[in-house]
Amino acid sequence: MISALWDLRVDKVVADLKEGKRIDGRKVDEIRKITITHGVSENADGSARVKLGLTDVIAGVKMVPGTPYPDMPDEGSISVGAELLPMADPEFEVGPPRDEAIELSRVVDRGIRESKAIDFKDLCITEGEKVWVGFVDIYIINNDGNLFDACGIAAMSSLLETKMPKIEDGKIVKGEYAGKLKVRAKPVLSTFAKIGNVVVADPILSEEKAMSARFSVTITEDDNITAFQKGLPGSFKIDELNGAIDVAMKNSKQIRKLL
Amino acid sequence: MGKKKEEQIIYVDSKGKRLDGRKVDELRPIKITAGVIPRADGSAYLEWGQNKVFAAVYGPRECLPKHTASPYKAVIKFVYRMAAFSVPDRKNPKPGRREVEISKVCGEALERAIFVEKFPNTSIDVTVEIVDSNAGSRIAALTAASVALADAGIPMRDMVCGTSVGKAGGKIIVDLDKDEEDASDAVDIPIAMLPNSKEVVLLQLDGVLTRKEWDEAYKMAEVSAMKVYEVQKQALKAKYINGEADANKAEKKGVEEK
Amino acid sequence: MTKRLVIPGELVTEERKKLGSHVFVREGKIYSDSIGLVNDEADFASVVPLEGKYAPQMNDVIIGVITSERFAGYGVDINSFYPSFVSKKELREVLKPGSIISAKIMKVNEFNEVELGSIRLFFGGEIMPVTPVKVPRLIGKEGSMLNIIKGGTGSNIIVGRNGRVWAKGGNLDLLRKSIEKVEREAHVDHLTDRMAEFIQSQTGGKKPEAPRGEEMFGEGEQ
Numbered sequence: 151m152i153s154a155l156w157d158l159r160v161d162k163v164v165a166d167l168k169e170g171k172r173i174d175g176r177k178v179d180e181i182r183k184i185t186i187t188h189g190v191s192e193n194a195d196g197s198a199r200v201k202l203g204l205t206d207v208i209a210g211v212k213m214v215p216g217t218p219y220p221d222m223p224d225e226g227s228i229s230v231g232a233e234l235l236p237m238a239d240p241e242f243e244v245g246p247p248r249d250e251a252i253e254l255s256r257v258v259d260r261g262i263r264e265s266k267a268i269d270f271k272d273l274c275i276t277e278g279e280k281v282w283v284g285f286v287d288i289y290i291i292n293n294d295g296n297l298f299d300a301c302g303i304a305a306m307s308s309l310l311e312t313k314m315p316k317i318e319d320g321k322i323v324k325g326e327y328a329g330k331l332k333v334r335a336k337p338v339l340s341t342f343a344k345i346g347n348v349v350v351a352d353p354i355l356s357e358e359k360a361m362s363a364r365f366s367v368t369i370t371e372d373d374n375i376t377a378f379q380k381g382l383p384g385s386f387k388i389d390e391l392n393g394a395i396d397v398a399m400k401n402s403k404q405i406r407k408l409l
Numbered sequence: 410m411g412k413k414k415e416e417q418i419i420y421v422d423s424k425g426k427r428l429d430g431r432k433v434d435e436l437r438p439i440k441i442t443a444g445v446i447p448r449a450d451g452s453a454y455l456e457w458g459q460n461k462v463f464a465a466v467y468g469p470r471e472c473l474p475k476h477t478a479s480p481y482k483a484v485i486k487f488v489y490r491m492a493a494f495s496v497p498d499r500k501n502p503k504p505g506r507r508e509v510e511i512s513k514v515c516g517e518a519l520e521r522a523i524f525v526e527k528f529p530n531t532s533i534d535v536t537v538e539i540v541d542s543n544a545g546s547r548i549a550a551l552t553a554a555s556v557a558l559a560d561a562g563i564p565m566r567d568m569v570c571g572t573s574v575g576k577a578g579g580k581i582i583v584d585l586d587k588d589e590e591d592a593s594d595a596v597d598i599p600i601a602m603l604p605n606s607k608e609v610v611l612l613q614l615d616g617v618l619t620r621k622e623w624d625e626a627y628k629m630a631e632v633s634a635m636k637v638y639e640v641q642k643q644a645l646k647a648k649y650i651n652g653e654a655d656a657n658k659a660e661k662k663g664v665e666e667k
Numbered sequence: 668m669t670k671r672l673v674i675p676g677e678l679v680t681e682e683r684k685k686l687g688s689h690v691f692v693r694e695g696k697i698y699s700d701s702i703g704l705v706n707d708e709a710d711f712a713s714v715v716p717l718e719g720k721y722a723p724q725m726n727d728v729i730i731g732v733i734t735s736e737r738f739a740g741y742g743v744d745i746n747s748f749y750p751s752f753v754s755k756k757e758l759r760e761v762l763k764p765g766s767i768i769s770a771k772i773m774k775v776n777e778f779n780e781v782e783l784g785s786i787r788l789f790f791g792g793e794i795m796p797v798t799p800v801k802v803p804r805l806i807g808k809e810g811s812m813l814n815i816i817k818g819g820t821g822s823n824i825i826v827g828r829n830g831r832v833w834a835k836g837g838n839l840d841l842l843r844k845s846i847e848k849v850e851r852e853a854h855v856d857h858l859t860d861r862m863a864e865f866i867q868s869q870t871g872g873k874k875p876e877a878p879r880g881e882e883m884f885g886e887g888e889q
Contacts, residue, residue, distance in 0.1 A: 155732065155795075155796055158732040158744055158764075158765065159732065160765055161764070161766075190461070190540065191461060191492070191494055191495060191541040192459055192541055193459075193494060193495055193496055193497055193542065193543075194494035194495075195494075197540075204448075206446070208492070210494025210495075210540070211494065212493065212494045214499050231493075231502060235490075236465075236534065236536045237449060237452070237463060237536045238446070238448060239448055240467050240470070244486075244488050246503070285494075285499055287492060287493040287502065289538060289540070291463055291538075292447055292449075294447070325497070450720065451718070468748075469720065470748055470749070471748065471749045471750070480778075522676075524700060528779070529778055530778040530779075531749075531778075531779075559674055559675050559718075560702070560718060561718060561719070562701055562717075562718030562720065562800065563719070564689065564701055565675035565676065566675070566691065566698070566700065567676030567698075568675060568676055603676065604676065605676050605677075605678075605693075605698070641674075642674055642677075645702050646672055646702075649672055649854050650672075
């Protein structure tokens with residue numbers, strides 16, 4: 151392993167940006183190379199490994215039977231969880247998910263939920279008795295920045311290839327599947343970092359160490375906005391936010407083709 | 410379900426073939442790649458049958474919290490975890506007692522292999538994540554961790570390799586898979602050793618064996634562990650052997666361009 | 668011909684020899700403790716590792732990066748097992764996080780903690796990483812490899828034993844490529860010859876202008 155000296159040199163990231171250069175040579179609205187591999191875990195009902203530059207994450211879906219809420223007897227649900235594994239970064243600690251992991255999980259979840267990518271009525275097994283709960287568990291393997299977008303892509307990719315466990319006489323037949331999970335939308339999460347007065351798309355780790363604020367937006371196929379998240383103590387001007395949304399609309403089309 | 414159905418399963422047939430077609434002393438296919446996590450000091454990805462494992466090493470580095478450090482040696486902190494989707498019935502992400510126990514015995518297995526006295530006051534942090542499993546995941550974890558440690562350049566007196574060995578349907582077999590572990594008379598023995606001195610560093614047993622069966626099992630396990638060692642060796646050397654191929658290509662190109 | 672590649676625990680030699688670095692004895696035979704290349708000389712055996720963190724040695728010149736400022740001094744990353752520290756009393760210059768310094772290792776204790784001295788702040792320039800254990804290869808026998816690279820790039824170069832190279836001026840792109848070449852081929856013989864050929868092919872034999880009056884150290888903005 152060669153240490154990324156840039157992580158220590160926030161000053162260089164900032165200085166380069168003042169001259170319009172990003173530390174890895176990209177343009178301000180350019181995203182890194184994305185590779186998606188499906189079927190990386192056979193025990194999962196659907197899984198995907200996503201590399202966004204050197205950021206490396208794995209997501210797996212398990213469809214688990216559960217009881218519906220009394221006020222929504224014909225609806226199942228989804229639950230998204232992300233873990234910052236200690237293997238991914240020398241600063242990630244062993245232990246239960248902390249604030250960052252929880253925020254990450256909820257932002258990814260929000261985009262999927264609000265865009266109605268999954269219709270919860272499709273997850274009903276027996277009304278009032280049994281419904282499916284779709285658990286999406288995401289694990290960070292290597293952190294090189296922008297875990298948000300990598301997890302967003304991984305979650306959607308794994309859902310898109312999820313098979314539904316077979317049900318016979320109201321009982322689950324282990325190891326057998328009947329059809330795929332119905333995914334009705336393909337929301338794409340795009341995250342930006344504010345460094346000094348510049349807003350860059352898909353921040354690499356060194357840029358994240360230099361950023362004062364973070365902005366994420368989820369865009370749907372019909373160019374609608376389904377989630378916002380501003381993070382960290384800094385601030386954005388409205389022009390900066392709108393600029394980012396424009397870039398997100400453009401980049402999300404490119405990303406959606408890969409899902 | 411029940412005993413009646415089980416009695417019909419033949420774990421090893423008259424031709425010596427197991428449920429998945431393997432012979433009694435045959436391992437499942439193993440593939441290892443070293444250096445897959447750029448941020449870590451050392452890492453490895455391993456597939457063993459259906460098992461899929463990531464291992465990463467950080468260290469030697471400052472041992473925190475300070476009260477866990479030792480002035481005599483590096484402290485090995487081994488964390489074995491299973492992803493929620495790595496098993497047939499989704500597992501609660503919170504680590505259970507099984508994971509805590511496995512973390513402990515695996516860390517203790519590695520300590521004999523590493524020259525811990527060379528790095529007092531530090532910790533060597535090993536984390537392993539199982540993303541897909543089918544019996545034998547703790548030995549898979551240890552095998553991958555060993556490669557990750559060498560990849561990190563941490564001085565060791567030997568690698569750590571191993572296998573599971575045991576019994577199903579009355580026959581002694583190596584590398585049990587999940588179907589075999591479920592046999593009514595199943596015996597499962599994970600065992601790990603240092604390949605050059607044959608020192609046993611991990612040994613556990615679930616089930617009942619006669620003394621004679623244990624002798625047969627150990628002999629088989631030792632032979633299998635050496636096969637695993639060969640795969641580890643190839644994986645570590647592959648990074649450099651390929652590099653040499655590149656260097657020779659470059660040299661050839663340079664000559665041609667003149 | 669390439670030196671033999673071994674992994675931890677692999678046999679180096681069965682003969683009785685003096686022990687060099689990264690080897691140990693068991694039952695009269697000599698084994699490697701790391702993944703590396705075997706040096707099996709007439710009277711002693713050692714292994715040159717291909718991986719591993721920088722283990723500080725007294726008198727080494729290293730390149731550090733300031734990570735934090737405290738009341739009495741600065742935290743420094745020296746790319747080893749622990750971060751280090753320099754007290755403000757020892758410095759003429761004012762530093763800040765991201766500042767690059769060269770320093771000498773004055774003392775190493777039994778825990779591998781270091782005391783740094785002869786601290787100088789670099790003025791401008793860039794740092795490039797190289798695997799610490801490959802630094803001797805980058806320098807070469809009596810500096811032969813480094814001289815070839817300096818000649819070909821015309822850059823001011825300082826190599827830190829801790830796996831960092833500081834460079835200013837000249838053909839930095841060629842320098843980067845040369846370092847990558849050493850990284851990839853450190854384990855193959857005749858690297859110095861191949862490096863000379865490589866530099867020749869990249870520059871067409873033209874010697875670049877040596878940077879004049881370039882200051883390497885001093886205060887001010889980087």
